[in-house]
Structures are given as structure tokens and as C-alpha cells.
Amino acid sequence: MMQLNNESIKFTDQWRNMHFVITFSTKTLKGSSADIVALTQITVEQANTNATNTHSFITRLLQTTTDPTEKKALTICENAYRLVMGSFQEAAMDFFSKDYKGMLESERYAPRAQASCIDIYNTPTSPPNPFGVRNRQMRILIAMAVAAGTELTSGSISSL
Numbered sequence: 739m740m741q742l743n744n745e746s747i748k749f750t751d752q753w754r755n756m757h758f759v760i761t762f763s764t765k766t767l768k769g770s771s772a773d774i775v776a777l778t779q780i781t782v783e784q785a786n787t788n789a790t791n792t793h794s795f796i797t798r799l800l801q802t803t804t805d806p807t808e809k810k811a812l813t814i815c816e817n818a819y820r821l822v823m824g825s826f827q828e829a830a831m832d833f834f835s836k837d838y839k840g841m842l843e844s845e846r847y848a849p850r851a852q853a854s855c856i857d858i859y860n861t862p863t864s865p866p867n868p869f870g871v872r873n874r875q876m877r878i879l880i881a882m883a884v885a886a887g888t889e890l891t892s893g894s895i896s897s898l
Contacts (some may be wrong), residue, residue: 826844852873852880
């Protein structure tokens with residue numbers, strides 16, 4: 739059986755991340771001429787959709803979970819994704835009001851909140867993570883939304 743070393747694992751994770759970004763981009767960008775405003779809108783909307791879907795998934799898991807350790811971890815994640823979901827709902831409202839600095843401010847707490855859901859499953863006594871792929875995709879979407887919003891508000895774009 740082939741063993742993967744740390745570099746192979748890191749490459750595999752990067753490939754999965756890149757595959758997600760490429761898949762996301764080709765499905766959501768209409769043509770190749772999307773500008774930073776369109777890209778920002780897409781990332782905010784996709785982050786909002788992903789956070790909402792993941793929050794619903796966690797809520798359903800919480801309803802059927804009886805194990806106290808798993809219930810505690812899911813409760814932490816449910817709270818985290820509620821905050822992420824609210825952040826991106828607010829960010830979307832700011833975006834459509836053309837308040838791009840407000841949009842970035844709304845997104846500010848999403849990375850830390852979402853990371854708490856990853857961290858809880860990295861502790862030694864935690865149950866297996868039932869939504870690792872969703873967490874990874876959310877982390878990427880948050881980073882993309884923040885990066886696009888930062889570019890949009892950086893002042894380097896003269897056509898706003």
C-alpha cells in the first residue's frame with residue numbers, strides 16, 4: 739500500500755481546493771469577462787448559500803444526535819454557521835447598497851466563526867467531523883469573498 743508523505747498530502751489538499759475553485763468559477767462566471775464587482779457579488783452570494791445550506795445540514799444532524807460529545811460539537815458548529823450565515827446575509831445587503839466597505843465589515847467575523855467549527859473537530863476527544871468537505875468549501879468561499887471585497891475597496895479600481 740502506498741504511503742503519502744506530508745508533501746503529497748499538502749499537494750492533494752491544494753489540488754482539491756483548486757478543483758473546487760475551478761469548478762465554482764466555471765459554474766458561476768458567465769463568460770470570461772466578469773469584473774471584480776461581478777466576482778464579488780458571486781462570492782458573497784455563494785458564501786451565503788453555502789453557509790445557509792451547511793447550517794440547515796447541522797440543524798438536521800442536531801435533531802437526530804443523542805451522543806453528548808457529538809451534540810456539543812454540533813451545537814458549536816450550529817452557532818458558528820448561524821454567525822457566518824448572518825454575516826453573509828448582511829454582506830449581501832451591503833453589496834447591493836454599494837456599501838462595499840460595510841460589506842467587508844460584515845464579513846469580518848466569518849473566518850473566525852467558521853474556524854471554530856473546524857477546531858472543535860480537531861480536539862482529541864471529538865467525534866468524527868460529519869461535514870469536513872462543507873467546512874473546507876466554506877473556508878475557500880469566505881477567503882474568496884474577502885479577497886474580492888478587499889480588491890473592490892482597495893481604490894485600485896477606477897470604474898466604481
